[in-house]
Amino acid sequence: MDHFLYRDGILHAEDVAIPDIAAAVGTPFYVYSTATLERHYRLFTEALSPLPHLVCFAVKSNSNLAVLKVLADLGAGMDVVSGGEYLRAKAAGVPGGRIVFSGVGKTREEMRLALQGGIRQFNVESEPELLALSEVALALDAVAPIAMRVNPDVDAKTHEKIATGRKENKFGIPIARAREVYALAARLPGIEVCAVDVHIGSQLTDLEPFEQAYLKVADLTRALRADGHAIRRLDLGGGLGIPYTRSNEAPPLPADYGALIKRTVGDLGCEIEIEPGRLISGNAGLLVAATIYVKQGEDRDFLILDAAMNDLVRPSMYGAHHDIVPVIEPAAATEGHPYDVVGPVCETGDTFARARPLPPVAAGDLIAFRSAGAYGAVMASEYNTRPLVPEVLVKGDHFAVIRARPTFDEILNRDSIPVWL
Numbered sequence: 368m369d370h371f372l373y374r375d376g377i378l379h380a381e382d383v384a385i386p387d388i389a390a391a392v393g394t395p396f397y398v399y400s401t402a403t404l405e406r407h408y409r410l411f412t413e414a415l416s417p418l419p420h421l422v423c424f425a426v427k428s429n430s431n432l433a434v435l436k437v438l439a440d441l442g443a444g445m446d447v448v449s450g451g452e453y454l455r456a457k458a459a460g461v462p463g464g465r466i467v468f469s470g471v472g473k474t475r476e477e478m479r480l481a482l483q484g485g486i487r488q489f490n491v492e493s494e495p496e497l498l499a500l501s502e503v504a505l506a507l508d509a510v511a512p513i514a515m516r517v518n519p520d521v522d523a524k525t526h527e528k529i530a531t532g533r534k535e536n537k538f539g540i541p542i543a544r545a546r547e548v549y550a551l552a553a554r555l556p557g558i559e560v561c562a563v564d565v566h567i568g569s570q571l572t573d574l575e576p577f578e579q580a581y582l583k584v585a586d587l588t589r590a591l592r593a594d595g596h597a598i599r600r601l602d603l604g605g606g607l608g609i610p611y612t613r614s615n616e617a618p619p620l621p622a623d624y625g626a627l628i629k630r631t632v633g634d635l636g637c638e639i640e641i642e643p644g645r646l647i648s649g650n651a652g653l654l655v656a657a658t659i660y661v662k663q664g665e666d667r668d669f670l671i672l673d674a675a676m677n678d679l680v681r682p683s684m685y686g687a688h689h690d691i692v693p694v695i696e697p698a699a700a701t702e703g704h705p706y707d708v709v710g711p712v713c714e715t716g717d718t719f720a721r722a723r724p725l726p727p728v729a730a731g732d733l734i735a736f737r738s739a740g741a742y743g744a745v746m747a748s749e750y751n752t753r754p755l756v757p758e759v760l761v762k763g764d765h766f767a768v769i770r771a772r773p774t775f776d777e778i779l780n781r782d783s784i785p786v787w788l
Contacts, residue, residue: 377696380653381402398759403740404651407646410622414626421487423445425446425645426455426644427446431744432769435459436460467487469564473489491513514602515560516564563584567580581631650740652738659672661706661729670708672719676718679747691725704724704725708720744770757772
């Protein structure tokens with residue numbers, strides 16, 4: 368469910384008409400719904416109750432400070448994968464005790480940053496990282512709480528570029544070696560073993576891979592406790608998918624996911640951490656664009672927009688689908704016309720959809736990409752020297768620009784020409 372609905376024939380974000388935002392900030396732009404963010408976060412907290420738990424929002428899915436602040440004010444933790452994301456979480460008011468640091472390539476500088484600023488735990492992904500973390504903690508006279516991320520070799524049945532739990536993926540240590548690596552961690556100075564971590568992929572639409580992975584984690588937790596490790600938390604990752612179409616696609620609900628967690632690991636007495644990103648922010652955002660031209664081709668018509676692959680890369684990078692809707696609601700009997708929906712970037716890959724049935728569109732018409740709140744603005748670039756798209760947050764009948772579109776002068780002034788030129 369989201370809060371983007373037609374009212375009197377005009378698409379609204381909560382109580383704000385989309386054309387009003389377009390008139391104020393120009394197109395293209397991202398717009399997020401506070402009510403949707405809050406609702407989706409609460410679905411997870413309700414699903415895990417009464418187990419002790421912490422819902423850590425995956426910052427990589429949408430790292431805007433205002434979005435993070437909305438969730439932080441509800442008590443959310445944050446899952447970060449870089450020093451920059453750590454600083455964003457802190458700037459949004461999240462205490463270090465609610466921040467989990469994930470990722471396969473943490474640098475010593477990032478480790479120092481988190482140890483000095485406060486951290487709930489590091490999700491350690493390799494023995495070299497574990498040794499480096501011990502050295503950094505020892506130099507700071509600190510103790511680093513850790514979970515080892517285990518790779519359960521479970522096929523998440525998702526896109527190959529976002530699957531993370533198979534043995535050929537770069538993430539985690541093989542679960543068969545986990546007891547050996549935990550024994551090493553327990554011997555190292557400056558390291559506190561406190562948890563087990565697993566994450567098998569993103570945009571999962573079937574609970575069965577989760578069940579496979581979590582049963583393996585449950586068995587491992589019992590074995591680690593028998594080895595003398597005080598495992599008090601389980602970080603079960605994220606990855607629950609969202610419906611990118613308004614068809615019959617129906618990924619599992621957070622309530623079903625919560626029931627699975629209770630069934631598989633609920634008897635271990637551990638605090639549960641999960642790291643949802645897409646399901647909280649994905650359907651909470653739209654990308655709104657304007658039509659520049661409608662171009663007639665040899666055997667197809669092209670809808671040329673002012674948004675491009677640098678603004679929303681998912682269709683080009685993953686072949687991903689986003690529902691595309693007109694901002695002005697068409698009459699009920701309007702027949703769809705197939706368009707190739709494309710952007711102005713000089714790449715054939717700058718294509719959002721092929722032969723997509725849409726109501727007849729004219730130059731200047733506004734269209735909206737649904738489910739664009741996750742992995743949209745965060746993956747944007749300035750390719751072709753196109754300014755980053757502004758972001759807007761709506762709450763009720765108010766809206767605010769939460770990241771402005773940079774000017775061309777601001778873009779050009781970031782470069783410098785050597786004195787010898």
